[in-house]
Amino acid sequence: MLTVPVAWAREGSGFTLLFEALVCSLAPHMPVSRLAQQLREHDTRIWRVLRHYVERARALEDHSDVTVVGMDETSSRRGHNYVSVFMDLTPGRRRVLYACKGRDSAAVGAFALDLAAHGGDPDSVTHVCCDMSQAYISGIRTSLKKAQITFDRYHLIAQLNKAVDLVRRAESKTCPELKGTRYLWLKNADNLSERQAEELAWLVRPSSRLATMRAWRWRADFEMFFYSETAEHAEAFLRRWCRGALRSRLEPLKDFVRLVERHWDGILAWHTAPISNGVLEATNSLIQAAKRKARGYSNPDNLICMIYLVAGRLPLPNPHRA
Numbered sequence: 001m002l003t004v005p006v007a008w009a010r011e012g013s014g015f016t017l018l019f020e021a022l023v024c025s026l027a028p029h030m031p032v033s034r035l036a037q038q039l040r041e042h043d044t045r046i047w048r049v050l051r052h053y054v055e056r057a058r059a060l061e062d063h064s065d066v067t068v069v070g071m072d073e074t075s076s077r078r079g080h081n082y083v084s085v086f087m088d089l090t091p092g093r094r095r096v097l098y099a100c101k102g103r104d105s106a107a108v109g110a111f112a113l114d115l116a117a118h119g120g121d122p123d124s125v126t127h128v129c130c131d132m133s134q135a136y137i138s139g140i141r142t143s144l145k146k147a148q149i150t151f152d153r154y155h156l157i158a159q160l161n162k163a164v165d166l167v168r169r170a171e172s173k174t175c176p177e178l179k180g181t182r183y184l185w186l187k188n189a190d191n192l193s194e195r196q197a198e199e200l201a202w203l204v205r206p207s208s209r210l211a212t213m214r215a216w217r218w219r220a221d222f223e224m225f226f227y228s229e230t231a232e233h234a235e236a237f238l239r240r241w242c243r244g245a246l247r248s249r250l251e252p253l254k255d256f257v258r259l260v261e262r263h264w265d266g267i268l269a270w271h272t273a274p275i276s277n278g279v280l281e282a283t284n285s286l287i288q289a290a291k292r293k294a295r296g297y298s299n300p301d302n303l304i305c306m307i308y309l310v311a312g313r314l315p316l317p318n319p320h321r322a
Contacts, residue, residue: 161186
């Protein structure tokens with residue numbers, strides 16, 4: 001039997017190039033299982049096509065200009081199953097560079113190897129934004145040795161919000177008026193409805209003696225750290241804030257101060273490299289939306305393939321492209 005190569009099909013594929021382009025165009029917008037049903041094909045064959053084009057497009061990627069990287073984890077399924085996502089944070093080039101299973105220091109090492117394989121240099125990475133995961137910190141110090149760590153602003157605020165909520169939960173046991181008020185304390189004032197704003201104003205009235213109100217005020221004051229005019233002013237402000245919070249007699253707040261002290265340099269680095277993982281959080285929303293539409297991915301490799309499809313900005317074939 002003789003197989004003759006043709007211009008309109010890929011050897012060994014079993015599909016035409018136009019069909020494969022249609023698959024690549026539709027896959028980021030709908031579950032692969034549903035796509036397979038509509039195309040009357042088995043989803044295993046559809047995944048095979050997608051992985052081929054993702055791998056081919058990634059092989060052509062040039063990461064030689066990557067200097068600023070954000071990293072975060074996203075859940076692949078219920079339980080402690082995670083995928084680490086690494087993103088170029090340079091404005092105008094924001095895209096997923098690499099995704100792999102796990103959220104440990106080995107994941108950072110794998111990223112450094114992949115960066116080098118695509119023409120990049122791990123020693124050229126000057127700034128990295130991440131959460132305060134010790135595993136990521138260890139991986140950066142081992143594999144991205146010249147990178148300055150900036151701890152993500154939103155993860156830091158999330159930890160402070162957690163401290164405020166712990167104060168509220170403890171106090172609500174003896175103060176019924178705090179029941180059902182969790183989001184009043186955690187939301188930004190601009191996002192409160194008129195009724196919620198009125199309720200919060202009553203809870204923080206001048207005569208209030210609520211410990212939760214004091215914790216909430218400390219949280220509001222902490223935000224001013226990010227608006228300091230210079231790094232020197234920021235450090236002086238942070239020292240004053242930490243001294244005051246330690247005298248607050250609010251144990252969750254004191255725990256947060258200890259967290260800040262352990263990660264002092266990376267928090268202050270925000271004023272020399274004001275980067276955050278906000279774009280990564282937005283990308284994570286896209287990833288989780290794709291996961292919900294597919295009702296989860298039992299195979300993490302399929303999720304990683306989908307991450308590249310929805311956020312990798314890869315040059316994939318398109319049936320509408322001339």
